[in-house]
Amino acid sequence: MTQTKSVDLTINLKDNKYYFNRELSWLEFNYRVLNEALAACTPLLERLKFTAIFSSNLDEFFMVRIAGLKQQIQAGVTKLTFDGCTPLEQLVAISERLHSLIKEQDYLFEYTLRNLLAVQGIRLVNYIDLDQKQRKYLHQYFDINIFPVLTPLAVDTSHPFPYISNLSLNLGVVICNPETKEEHFARVKVPSVLPRFIALPQKLYSQTDSKPIVWQGIPLEQVIAHNLEALFPGMIVQECYPFRVTRNADLSVEEDEADDLLLAIEEELRKRNIGRSAVRLEIHASTPKLIRQKLVEDLELEEIDVYDIQGLLGLKDLLYFLSFPYPKLKYESWNSIIPKALNKVKRIISNNNNKKLESKKQNIFSLIRQSDILVHHPYQSFSASVEQFVTQAAYDPDVLTIKMTLYRTSGDSPIIEALIAAAANEKQVVTLIELKARFDEENNIIWARRLEQSGVHVVYGLVGLKTHTKIALIVRKEEEKIRRYAHIGTGNYNSKTANLYTDLGLFSCREELGADLTDLFNFLTGYSCQKLYRKLLVAPVNMRNRILSMINREVEHCQKGGKGHIVAKMNSLVDPEIIEALYLASQVGVKIDLIIRGICCLRPGIEGISSNIKVISIIGRFLEHSRIFYLYNGGRKEVYIGSADWMTRNFVRRVEAITLVDDLKISCELEEILRVMLGDNCQAWELKSSGNYVRRFPINGNYKKNSQKIFMKMALESL
Incomplete structure (x- = not known):
């Protein structure tokens, strides 16, 4: 007679030590994105792309997640998350982790990617490195194309600190009246309607003995910074420093009180375009303490919200370089095939x-x-x-x-x-x-x-x-x-x-x-x-309960001496009720393989809790977005696909649909997709119980298995 496997009821699976923090888990996902830029094997222009995506992701993270935490703190919320953190504790931990990540990104672009671009003849230079002819051209360019768009805003007793719009790049300028010797502060917004990078004409390219130059240009803010005299005639421009502000940009619509939802959201969009309270200040590391303090005070921020940047601010603009026609510096082109x-x-x-x-x-x-x-x-x-x-x-x-x-x-x-x-x-x-x-x-x-x-x-x-x-x-x-x-x-x-x-x-x-x-x-x-x-699992109607019952079904098979196996691919795993069910399943011997691209609050590999659970994340040239759910079901396998991640918001606050796949051939195709991804040893990162992600590499002479390349090959072979 087969022995029944039991659950250890003395273990409190709700204990916060068994869960990762949602926000910190997201930061680790974004760090895996940055690692694609750090990897020397990634084509150069693609490295710029991943650097830009890392920055763009952070902008949204601050506008929504950090803004939400700050609102909770201001409201006096001290309730713990299921991983045991207060809003303030989360904010402190996020800031500590982010400062090191941003420093690493900053160093990567300034001292690695910029030099590699120059080797390829793409030279993004600083104004101080330009010769007189180049400066003369940019001065004329400034007069014709930039100066008419600029609006300097003074800050003094009669001019209150100007409103700094969301995600705007600005120059903080210190000027001096030569007659009174009084110093003043002004803000100049770098217009987003103009190109971020100004290309020099080919005839003005710097002469070099190395590889011929194919493009040479300079950041827009540096062109403005070195022509500020035109904005402040008769004054002495003493110094200027770039800074960038991020604001709360989440929408808050009272839907049940809105007579017309479309009009209500339009009104909220107008507010968001202006922006609410500031949540982050990015500032050049060379900025003097007095200017730094003034910006922090006027924006009503704290030192924890300030991020020092050694090089360029707003690196999401690096996507500009992806338009360059240099296929050797990009991924090999891929044209989708007709099934x-x-x-x-x-x-x-x-x-x-x-x-x-x-x-x-x-x-x-x-x-x-x-x-x-x-x-x-x-x-x-x-x-x-x-x-x-x-x-x-x-x-x-x-x-x-x-x-x-x-x-x-x-x-x-x-x-x-x-x-x-x-x-x-x-x-x-x-x-x-x-x-x-x-x-x-x-x-x-x-x-x-x-x-x-x-x-x-x-x-x-x-x-x-x-x-x-x-x-x-x-x-x-x-x-x-x-x-x-x-x-x-x-x-x-x-x-x-x-x-x-x-x-x-x-x-x-x-x-x-x-x-x-x-x-x-x-x-x-x-x-x-x-x-x-x-055939459908529908949220918020029945999806969570059906998924829980399917997990429990695998438990019952194991307890009766059979085999239990769950494979789930999704973007995020956050819902504590689902995670607890997976822990219970692991305890009785259900094998659980999770392919989670982004946030994962489940802690795998804990002896007696989650030792039968493995978690990987795959980051590659394509963003992994599909959701697939496989259950062994005592040999009567079931495979589902659909729109929902295993997050509380997907189960409770969204309409989602997942469908059972009835066609046996298609079900086998989906199993093969999961098998290939679980075997990835190039783009896959394995989550450890410590919270660290470790990148997989081929070992002991094993072949490289890049799942996305395998799928491209499979698509071509299916023709």
Whole structure:
């Protein structure tokens, strides 16, 4: 008789020592991003890109997460997080970690990447290194192109400290009146409407004996700094120092009190564009103490909020260099392939501004009727699959209805155009646009208005919930029968990010799935208390409870002497209830493999608690964004894909959908994706119980296994 494995009930799994702090875990994720810039094997311009992404990520982190902590402190909140930290303790720990990270990034750009660029003939120089001809050119350039845009703002008893806008780069200037000998302080904003880097004409490139120069330029703020006399005629400019301010930019909309959600969010956007309280000051390390103190006091900050920078401020602007046409300094180009299952699909083509289908090919709906289809982006084409699905529906005379959720979409989206065309073709088109998609609110308002003006029924979501699910439903009349075609994805309906993010999409016309999506759209657009779904796990309705029951099912298999195995790939794992369930599962012998790109609050590898849990994070040229969930289920394997991470917000404050994959072939494909990623020994980082992430490398003569390169190879071999 098989011995039953039991749980040690003496262990308090809610003890905060078993959990990592959410914010500190995110910082470690961003450090893994920075490591792609630190790695010598990363192509040079891609190293600049990862440096810029690290900075851009930090901007959002301060605008939202740090701002939230500061608000809690000001409100006197002392409640502990589930990892045992107060808001103030978190803020102190974050500052300590961040100061060292930013110093490392600063040093990397100034003393490594800048020199490597010069070796390749790309020279970003400082003003003091320019010769007289170059300075004369920039002086003329300043007079014509920069000076008219600038507005110096004095600071004195009659001129209060000016409002410093969010994420703005500025110069703090000390000037002296030569007659009175009085010193004054002024602020000059570096205009964001002008290019951050000013290129010199080729004829003025510095002569060098090394590799020929292909580009030479200088930061905009240095051109301004060395021509300040024009802004303060008759005064002596004594010194100037760059600084950059970050402000609270999170939206706070009282949805249940808003008569018109769109107008309420527009008003909040106006406030955010101005910015609320300052949360960070970045300042050049050479700035004198008196100027530093003045900025800190006037911005109502503390020393903990100040970050000294030795080199350039605002390194997210380094993305500028990605436009340079030097393929040898970038990743090898990748063109997504058309999935084999869709090779026979008709394409929508233009003919004298009219749209029509190619002849002698099947439409996409006939192919979906033959079998479910899985697409894996960016290895497989988004335009040839998802965009064709919606576009063909727009022009297909048998299509009656198109329903979609849009969380984020691109500015020139073919999907938006297809929805507008569908409305013009007298189809019923319903689009749920999430106005509260952070930092995409303005774009979504623009598209919402355009769709409404075109006859599309636009819904803005549910009060208190963000609609994060990625679903589309096409209703088609076929031989006196109504058939529903579904697409359920892990990523946004955005053609630009589809080339940068790894995501999955499932096409199906299975009746139960179509019925589930119909019920879910009714929940989103009307009044519905639907609780039961056939194939879907839906948040906030039943998802967390269903996931907990599936974890417990693996526990029961193990306790009866069987095998338990869970593999979950997602962006973040935060929810304490799920983490506790995973600890219990680990205790009874369930093998748990987690592929968590970003935040992970679970502490793996603790003897007697999580010794059966392994966590890896994969950081590569593509942003890992897909969500896959595998459960062994006593040999009756189940695989799910969908939009939700295992975070409390996803279970409670968002509308999410995860679907069971019924097709055995597709289920095996998803298992293979997980297997390849778990075997990655190039881009994978393994989380230790200490909280440190250790990068994997091939050992003992093992082959390099870069999962993203393997998927590219697999895509090509499938042709």
